[in-house]
Amino acid sequence: MAVVPGMSELTAPFWEAARAGRLVVQECQSCRQSWHPPLPRCPHCHAAGLGWRPVSGEGTVYTYTVVRHPTHHAFADEVPYVVALVALAEGPRLVTALLGVAPDEVRVGQPVRAVFRDVAAGVALPYFEPDAGRAAAQRGSLGGLWPAR
Amino acid sequence: MPGGTAIAGIGATEFSKDSGRSELRLAVEAVTAALADAGLTAADVDGLVTFTMDGNAEIAVARELGLRELRFFGQVGYGGGAACGCVAHAAMAVAAGAADVVVCYRALNERSGRRFGQVTAGLAGVPTTAGVDNGWHYPMGLATPAAAVAMIARRYMHEYGATSEDFGRIAVAARRHAASNPRAWFYQRPVTLAEHQESRWIAEPLRLLDCCQESDGAVAIVVTSLDRARDLPRRPAVIAAAAQGSGPDQYIMTSYYRDDLAGLPEMGVVARQLWRQAGLGPADVRTAVLYDHFTPYVLLQLEELGFCARGEARGFIADGAVELGGRLPLNTHGGQLGEAYIHGMNGIAEAVRQVRGTSVNQVPGDGPVLVTAGTGVPTSALILS
Numbered sequence: 001m002a003v004v005p006g007m008s009e010l011t012a013p014f015w016e017a018a019r020a021g022r023l024v025v026q027e028c029q030s031c032r033q034s035w036h037p038p039l040p041r042c043p044h045c046h047a048a049g050l051g052w053r054p055v056s057g058e059g060t061v062y063t064y065t066v067v068r069h070p071t072h073h074a075f076a077d078e079v080p081y082v083v084a085l086v087a088l089a090e091g092p093r094l095v096t097a098l099l100g101v102a103p104d105e106v107r108v109g110q111p112v113r114a115v116f117r118d119v120a121a122g123v124a125l126p127y128f129e130p131d132a133g134r135a136a137a138q139r140g141s142l143g144g145l146w147p148a149r
Numbered sequence: 150m151p152g153g154t155a156i157a158g159i160g161a162t163e164f165s166k167d168s169g170r171s172e173l174r175l176a177v178e179a180v181t182a183a184l185a186d187a188g189l190t191a192a193d194v195d196g197l198v199t200f201t202m203d204g205n206a207e208i209a210v211a212r213e214l215g216l217r218e219l220r221f222f223g224q225v226g227y228g229g230g231a232a233c234g235c236v237a238h239a240a241m242a243v244a245a246g247a248a249d250v251v252v253c254y255r256a257l258n259e260r261s262g263r264r265f266g267q268v269t270a271g272l273a274g275v276p277t278t279a280g281v282d283n284g285w286h287y288p289m290g291l292a293t294p295a296a297a298v299a300m301i302a303r304r305y306m307h308e309y310g311a312t313s314e315d316f317g318r319i320a321v322a323a324r325r326h327a328a329s330n331p332r333a334w335f336y337q338r339p340v341t342l343a344e345h346q347e348s349r350w351i352a353e354p355l356r357l358l359d360c361c362q363e364s365d366g367a368v369a370i371v372v373t374s375l376d377r378a379r380d381l382p383r384r385p386a387v388i389a390a391a392a393q394g395s396g397p398d399q400y401i402m403t404s405y406y407r408d409d410l411a412g413l414p415e416m417g418v419v420a421r422q423l424w425r426q427a428g429l430g431p432a433d434v435r436t437a438v439l440y441d442h443f444t445p446y447v448l449l450q451l452e453e454l455g456f457c458a459r460g461e462a463r464g465f466i467a468d469g470a471v472e473l474g475g476r477l478p479l480n481t482h483g484g485q486l487g488e489a490y491i492h493g494m495n496g497i498a499e500a501v502r503q504v505r506g507t508s509v510n511q512v513p514g515d516g517p518v519l520v521t522a523g524t525g526v527p528t529s530a531l532i533l534s
Contacts, residue, residue, distance in 0.1 A: 005284035
């Protein structure tokens with residue numbers, strides 16, 4: 001059985017969007033800054049009027065770990081798996097897991113794109129997978145040096 | 150630290166993998182030992198402080214000790230980040246006149262009882278701020294302290310070129326020191342860098358030997374005024390500085406949304422207070438006990454505390470610099486990698502022994518001793534002299 005996130009007034013809009021296959025982050029209606037994880041007030045201007053904005057789902061791997069030692073039965077059959085902190089193109093970061101990539105091929109800076117997977121009734125989680133198109137473009141701009149360290 | 154306070158006694162149980170008795174009994178044994186070490190009795194105690202994570206309420210320990218009254222009691226939060234904070238709270242209580250003798254304690258059956266690495270799925274759903282925070286990473290499989298630290302370690306490697314071997318040098322130093330410490334679980338069991346490199350991955354880039362032990366045991370620390378401590382049998386370990394710190398956008402182990410992930414800004418908050426309170430700098434420190442639940446954070450602490458510049462810890466620790474005989478011996482008891490994982494409290498006891506001159510791995514000289522608490526969480530530290 002999967003570990004599912006608890007819902008609260010603060011976090012429900014994020015998970016409801018995920019269930020619909022959309023990635024959203026909180027946005028301040030006053031100063032237009034956005035961030036993640038959600039907060040009850042804007043951390044920049046402290047305004048209470050907050051909304052949610054859809055983001056592109058494009059991002060890059062900011063850091064990651066390859067989990068080899070399982071501790072919870074929900075993940076015991078998954079090891080090795082890759083947990084990553086992805087920096088979204090729009091700026092905020094979120095913790096996710098990578099799909100469709102061998103653990104040894106993950107790199108900091110790697111372009112990735114959001115995909116959603118249902119993990120329990122009514123619960124979808126945002127995963128990320130390699131973004132081949134952007135990786136190819138990056139290879140071109142780096143003269144074939146990708147994957148760079 | 151103003152007010153004139155000192156650590157007058159230290160006490161501990163044996164450190165094991167299966168204590169065979171309750172955490173409450175461990176707590177009382179450690180407190181009793183610390184009071185005997187201080188030349189005091191339970192009748193002298195009017196304050197108790199522990200961790201919020203400790204399973205033994207102050208009133209339960211007071212009942213077991215037969216204390217009739219408690220004038221000061223409290224719990225410090227954020228896991229191992231509490232360790233030196235307990236002593237800081239005790240010292241402030243004594244300095245303010247709220248209590249005369251405050252005992253800090255931590256008792257845990259972390260190996261035979263509740264293991265911190267065993268994720269509790271319910272933690273991702275409880276209606277507290279911590280539960281909401283957990284909901285962002287537990288479901289994605291970021292479910293252990295090792296994995297949480299591995300994320301920071303990977304970014305640190307990426308930014309500064311540190312390697313697994315650099316982390317391994319911390320483990321080698323700890324196990325060398327534990328090897329000559331009869332209290333240590335890894336007494337007479339040193340490791341080589343090659344053995345570190347051969348140890349299995351837990352959560353890359355962390356190997357098994359980058360991770361501290363899981364232990365059963367308890368440690369207690371007696372805090373009183375410097376004036377009173379001078380009348381007691383042991384040489385006082387003067388609390389020259391005591392500080393807590395939390396940083397920007399702080400989380401418990403998962404402060405991943407800050408601008409800079411390759412640092413420990415909460416330890417920077419602590420460091421600035423320590424040096425200011427004590428009127429000292431890193432070059433004055435004789436030996437340090439740096440919290441070592443995972444090796445990479447020892448490197449980050451050296452940088453945040455000002456022993457070296459950002460990104461330069463790998464050079465600082467090279468060539469045995471943090472081993473006995475080096476320029477800054479670290480964790481002379483063997484640390485939590487080598488002695489035991491008592492949530493940082495055993496490190497405070499070692500710092501006291503270094504001040505007294507009674508460590509099994511005594512570092513020569515009379516300079517002050519620095520000791521830090523848990524990293525990756527709101528934290529704390531002390532300078533003892």
